[in-house]
Amino acid sequence: MRMRMLSVLKSGVLLDIYFFKNNRSTLISLMLWPYLMLGMLLGFGLIFGSTSAFKENIGMDVNPITYFVSSTVVIMACLGLLWDVAGSVLELRWIGALPYVILAPYRISLTLILSYVPRYLLISVIYLLEFTPLIILVEGLADGILKLGVIFTALTLGMLPMIGFAGLLAVLFIMMEEESNVLSWLNPLIMLFSGAFYPAYLLPHWAQTISRILPSTYTIEMARLAALMGSPSMARITFLMGLLIGFAVLYNILAYSLMGAGERRAMQRGAI
Amino acid sequence: MPKTTAIDVLNLVKRYTTYERIGFFRKRKKVIEALKGISFKVMEGEVFGLLGPNGAGKTTTVKIISTLLLPDEGTAKVLGYDVVEEANEVRKLIGVSLSVEKGFFWKLTGRENLKYFGMLYGLDGELLRKRIDELIKMLGLDELNAADKLYEEYSLGMKARLSLARALLTDPPVLILDEPTLGLDPPSARSLRELLVELAHDNNKTVLITTHNMFEAEIICDKVAIIDKGVILAVDTVEGLKKRVAKDVALEISFVMPAKAHMSSLLDMLKNALKCPCNISHNENVYRLRLVINVNSVDEITSMALKILHEMKCKVRRVDVKEPTLEDVFIKLTGRRGFK
Numbered sequence A: 001m002r003m004r005m006l007s008v009l010k011s012g013v014l015l016d017i018y019f020f021k022n023n024r025s026t027l028i029s030l031m032l033w034p035y036l037m038l039g040m041l042l043g044f045g046l047i048f049g050s051t052s053a054f055k056e057n058i059g060m061d062v063n064p065i066t067y068f069v070s071s072t073v074v075i076m077a078c079l080g081l082l083w084d085v086a087g088s089v090l091e092l093r094w095i096g097a098l099p100y101v102i103l104a105p106y107r108i109s110l111t112l113i114l115s116y117v118p119r120y121l122l123i124s125v126i127y128l129l130e131f132t133p134l135i136i137l138v139e140g141l142a143d144g145i146l147k148l149g150v151i152f153t154a155l156t157l158g159m160l161p162m163i164g165f166a167g168l169l170a171v172l173f174i175m176m177e178e179e180s181n182v183l184s185w186l187n188p189l190i191m192l193f194s195g196a197f198y199p200a201y202l203l204p205h206w207a208q209t210i211s212r213i214l215p216s217t218y219t220i221e222m223a224r225l226a227a228l229m230g231s232p233s234m235a236r237i238t239f240l241m242g243l244l245i246g247f248a249v250l251y252n253i254l255a256y257s258l259m260g261a262g263e264r265r266a267m268q269r270g271a272i
Numbered sequence B: 001m002p003k004t005t006a007i008d009v010l011n012l013v014k015r016y017t018t019y020e021r022i023g024f025f026r027k028r029k030k031v032i033e034a035l036k037g038i039s040f041k042v043m044e045g046e047v048f049g050l051l052g053p054n055g056a057g058k059t060t061t062v063k064i065i066s067t068l069l070l071p072d073e074g075t076a077k078v079l080g081y082d083v084v085e086e087a088n089e090v091r092k093l094i095g096v097s098l099s100v101e102k103g104f105f106w107k108l109t110g111r112e113n114l115k116y117f118g119m120l121y122g123l124d125g126e127l128l129r130k131r132i133d134e135l136i137k138m139l140g141l142d143e144l145n146a147a148d149k150l151y152e153e154y155s156l157g158m159k160a161r162l163s164l165a166r167a168l169l170t171d172p173p174v175l176i177l178d179e180p181t182l183g184l185d186p187p188s189a190r191s192l193r194e195l196l197v198e199l200a201h202d203n204n205k206t207v208l209i210t211t212h213n214m215f216e217a218e219i220i221c222d223k224v225a226i227i228d229k230g231v232i233l234a235v236d237t238v239e240g241l242k243k244r245v246a247k248d249v250a251l252e253i254s255f256v257m258p259a260k261a262h263m264s265s266l267l268d269m270l271k272n273a274l275k276c277p278c279n280i281s282h283n284e285n286v287y288r289l290r291l292v293i294n295v296n297s298v299d300e301i302t303s304m305a306l307k308i309l310h311e312m313k314c315k316v317r318r319v320d321v322k323e324p325t326l327e328d329v330f331i332k333l334t335g336r337r338g339f340k
Helices: A002-022 A024-048 A051-058 A064-095 A098-102 A108-139 A141-175 A183-193 A205-213 A215-225 A231-269 B058-065 B087-093 B110-120 B125-138 B143-148 B156-168 B186-201 B214-220 B238-243 B263-274 B295-311 B326-334
Strands: B005-021 B027-043 B047-051 B073-078 B094-097 B174-178 B206-211 B223-228 B231-236 B248-256 B278-283 B286-294 B315-322
Touching (some): A002 A024, A024 A108, A051 A064, A064 A098, A064 A141, A098 A108, A141 A215, A141 A231, B027 B073, B058 B073, B087 B094, B125 B156, B174 B186, B186 B206, B186 B214, B231 B238, B231 B326, B238 B326, B248 B326, B286 B326
Parallel strands (some): B047 B206, B094 B174, B174 B206
Antiparallel strands (some): B005 B027, B005 B073, B223 B231, B278 B286
C-alpha cells in the first residue's frame, strides 16, 4: 500500500516537472505572481498610509515587507492546495482525463490528493526561494533564515488540515451537476475569514467564529508570527503547531468518512 | 481447453435521474432507464462487440464494467471480481479507453502522458520505460517522432493509438474500448481493428468494444450483442445472428430520384405497399433501397417496388439480391432501419 501511495506521489511530481518543462511561461508567471501581489499590497499601503500607520493599525512592531511576504506566501500556497486538488477535478474533467485518473486502483479522493500534494510543496518552495533574498535583505542573515524556517514549517503543517478540506471539495466537484467554478468565489472568502491580509481579530464577531474553524487562520497566524519572532511568539508558534496538527487529525478523519459517501454518490449519479 | 468467462454481466439495471428546467428556479425530475436488466458473457480471448445506436446503453454498460459507474440492480464481474465490491481488483485487470479524442494532458508529449499514467497505475523505473517503448513501437507512434510531440499536436488517429497504448500500459488481460475507431480515417481504423483482433487471438486478451458500426462489428467481433433502448435483443456470433435471417435475402435496388421527388413520401409509399422494413441510403444522387424479405417473395416484392419507383419517376440503375448482413439482422430485430 505504501509503495502504491508513493507511486501516486511520484506520478504527481512527474506531471509537474513535465508541465513546467513544457510551459515555461506558466513557470515565469507563477514566479512573478507573489511579487505582483506583494507589490500591490505594499503599493496600496503606501498610497493610503505609512509604515508607522500600518504598525499602529495592526498593533505590532513589524516590518511590513516581512509581514506581507509571510502572509502572501502562506495564503497563496494554502489556496494553491485547494486550487490544485479541488480545481484539478474540473481541469481533469474538461480535458477528459478524470476517468483515467480514477481508474488507478486506489480510492478516488486519495489519488486526487496525493497526485497534487507534490505541486503544493513544489510551489511553496518556489515562493519561499523567491522571497529568500528579500527577507534576508530586510531582516539580516540569521533572523531571515530563522523566519523563513518558521514560514516553511507553517506551510507544511498548514497543508495537513487543508488536505482533507481540499479532498472534500474535490469530491463535491465530481458530484456537482453544473460545473460552476465555486473556487473562484470560495477562495476570496477563505482569504477574508482567515485574516490573510488583516488580522482576524479585526473582523466582526460572526466572522471571527468562522475564522476560528478554518485551519488556514492558524497557518497564517503562525507565518505572521514569524515576522515578529520574539520569545513570546515562539511559545505561541509552538501552540499553533499543536493546534494545526490537531486540526489535521480532526479534519482528515471527518473528510475521510464524508469522502467515501461522496465518491459513492458521484459514481451512482454517473458524474464521472 | 475450454475458455473461462472474462466478463459476466447479469441483469444490469441503471437509471439516471435528470432535472428538466421548467422555469428560472423550477426543475422537473425525470428518470431515464438506460439499462433494463441486460445480461451477457464475454469469454477469454474473445473480441466481443456491443452493437447499438446512440443512446442504446453501450457507454453506460462499459462504464459499469470499468468501475466508473454504479449499477442500480444486477451484477457485473471481471475475471471473477465484482465491479462494485472489488473495484480496485477489477481496475488492475482492465485497460480502458472511453474516448479516442481526449483524455490526455495537452501540454505533455505522448510519451510523457504515458509515463504519468503508467506511474499512476503502479508501474515504475525500467519496467515502465521498456513498456512505453514497446507500446510506442507496437502502435506505430514512433513514426514521425509522434511519441515526443505534444498531445495538442496529435491527429485523431494518433490520439486513438495513444489511447489504446494507455489501455495496454499494465498489460491487462481485459480491454474495454468505447467506440475505438470513431472518427478515424479508413486506414487508421483498419490498422486499429487488425491490432485488436491480434491482441485477442494471439495474445489471449479479452476485448470488449462498443460500436455503432455494423461493418466493424461484422469483421472483428467473435460475438456480438445487439443492444437498443437499454435492452439486449440478441447475443450470438456474427454467423449465428445472420442465421436468424437465413430464410431471408436482402433485396437492393439502386436508383436515381427526379429533382422534385420527396424521399419521405417515397419511403411511406414503399412501406405501405411492401409491408416490410425499408432502409434507404444514398451516395451523392444515387439512392439505395434495401429490403430484407423472405426468399420466396423476391419476385413479387421486386416487381411491386419497381412499380412504385417507376410511378415516382425514379430511374432504376441496378437490382441485386444479396446475403443478409448484420445490418439486416438489426433491422429485423428492431423493426427499424439501421444506423450506419
